[in-house]
Amino acid sequence: MPPKQQKTKKNKKAVDLPENDKDKEEILENIKITEQNDELKSEIDSLDQFKFQKEEVNNPIKKTRKQKLQIEYEQSVNKVERASRKKLLDKNIDEDDKNQKQQTNNQLDNQNGNEEKSEQVKNQSEENNNQNEQKKKGKYNCRENYEEIYSLIKGYRDTHTAPVDTLGCDLQGDESLPTNDRNFQKLMAIILSVQTKDETTDLVMKKVVKEKITIDKAVEIPSSELKEIIKQVNFNGKKVEYIKNAAEVIKNTYNYVIPDQYEDLIKIKGIGPKVANLFLQCAYNKTVGIAVDTHVHRISNRLEWVSTKTPEQTRIELEKLLDKKYWEDVNNLLVGYGQSVCKPQNPQCQICPVKDKCPEGRRRLKGKKKI
Template sequence: MAKNVKKLSLANKLAKKGDVIKPTEIIGRHNRADNVRDIEDLVGTSGSSNSIYFSPLQTRKQRGTLKNINIKSEPLTPTRVVPKKIKNEVQDELQSKILMGSVMVVKCKVVPDALNSSIRIDRIKKELETEFKQEPKQEILQNIKKEIKPQKEPLLFLGVEAPHPLWQSHLENIRTMRNRQPAPVDTMGCHRCADPTADPKTQRFQNLVALMLSSQTKDQTTFEAMNRLKERTLTTITIKEMPVTELENLLHPVSFYKNKAKYLKQTVEILIDKYDSDIPDNPKDLIALPGVGPKMAHICMAVAWNKVTGIGVDVHVHRLSNRLGWVLQPTKEPEQTRIGLEKWLPHSLWSEVNHLFVGFGQTICTPLKPNCGECLNKDICPSAFKETKAKKSKE
């Protein structure tokens, strides 16, 4: 037979013959095996009235078992009879069977994962106990401690109720970016302005002077002004004896250099008379000096006296804290930001946050045009999200 010739189905055979066979009701069936035939035998034969015709869905092997079974009369319909579900009577009811024609389909319920069972866990524990029975537990822990290097500080600060839930991710990303790119504060900050060869008292005074000049002034400008002052031997006595006009010329172009020259003159008088040419060792007395604010006082305590008394919040820390959502409510003044940060930020981070944020604000998160595309916090920064959303709405 050629491959393109289609095999005729039963319906095609009947249509070709021109006969229409309608199903009828079987009134009786005999137990003789010789009168059992397939319905396909109707085609091409006259069809004996004593024959029983079966659907092709039932196999001949199953029909052979009909000899000893009394079959009740049932109607034959042209539509397909939907098979009934036959439940297997099992106590645990884990399986059920469906009889579809001559095919048996088995449905199984989902059995719980045996890996998490208590029996398997107990067996694993016993195996581990026998395996490590020879080596004591203390020796195993000591070997693990040798391989794991202790960290300087914990990665997680438990119990910290921060305004932003991802503040630790912000901090780690800023640390990474600061390590990649140096900032002016790293080489020309106030902590770099003092003369390392001078005595400790003179160095502390120079630290205070650098902080007084740094207000609203770039680090480069402050660093250059400090170098000019150090060429004249920057001490309390030299500033006291120096004319105001000369001091103003040395400070220029520092922002508000005339006011700062006046404050320096007043400050050295107090330091000489009250502190023996040294600076106060507490933030309260430092703030009482002319031209010294809370930010300068806390940074001076950390740099000059190596004491952490508060967070030094300048314009960079103030700006970044609001952009990152590190304050509960937006603040307008740096002092408000300092109070908000000290309420929740761990004390171990107070001395780091100023230097970290100042360098980050000088390089990436700048005041006017922040480089959000280069920032690792662009996907978790509230300000970056608002900025992109605003751009899309304009488009």
């Protein structure tokens, strides 16, 4: 009987087993050894493969070569890519530069345009302002704007002294005399100052004080002697007459007390509105009207505050025009201004703070420019 074929897990070929047990065990033992050898071989192959891979990875030469190739490849790729990118970048930069330049040019153009427009607008604005100013000047009405004119002239007067500020009638007379005689000397100074410079009036008043001209002495002194004392002032003959008459009225009618009422004063021969108003201010600190002398009359007409022929007409018109708060100071203001700037013959319009507003000043300056 042939031996049974026995299949093994590793070796599928049929093995004819002998009949006896000893041979059978020997064959099975050989098969087992063979199978173990196959497993070992497989394991060794596996280990060799692993070893090869391990060597390949750990081999510095292979690694260097591989890395070198990889780097060269990467460099090659990057080089192409960089070149491409650089080209694109350069193109973009050029476009950006171009756009930037264009934008800058546009901005500069706009800026220049705006500056030109701004300059044009500015010039136009200045021109309009000048035209408006010219129109304003042309239409400027000193009478309607008398307060502005007053303020501008006052600004000048506040910083410039005139003779009236140190030699005015309010500063004249012997202060040591009794009130009535002291007031009488003030009245004399005002009468003497009419149509006379303050310097001359001051000179004459020094002689009056020295000669102790009181109310009684003015009544008693011969006209010729008084005329000799006051001979430097204009119209000295008439003024002797006025002074002696006033002294007699004050002594005899008012018992040495000079009236403090305007209406009483102007009844006395030789005392007109200007003298009366100034005296009331100087002696009694009363302001009931505007004292108008030749300076006030002239300047008021030059400014076209009034249009009058005589100082008395000017007084009436000024008292209608000016607010009462200006009445007390307007005489001193304009007398001093007439002495220093708005002089009778040659007004100093060039330095006048109202030269661009004053009709007379504009006429005079325009005429001088033509010359």
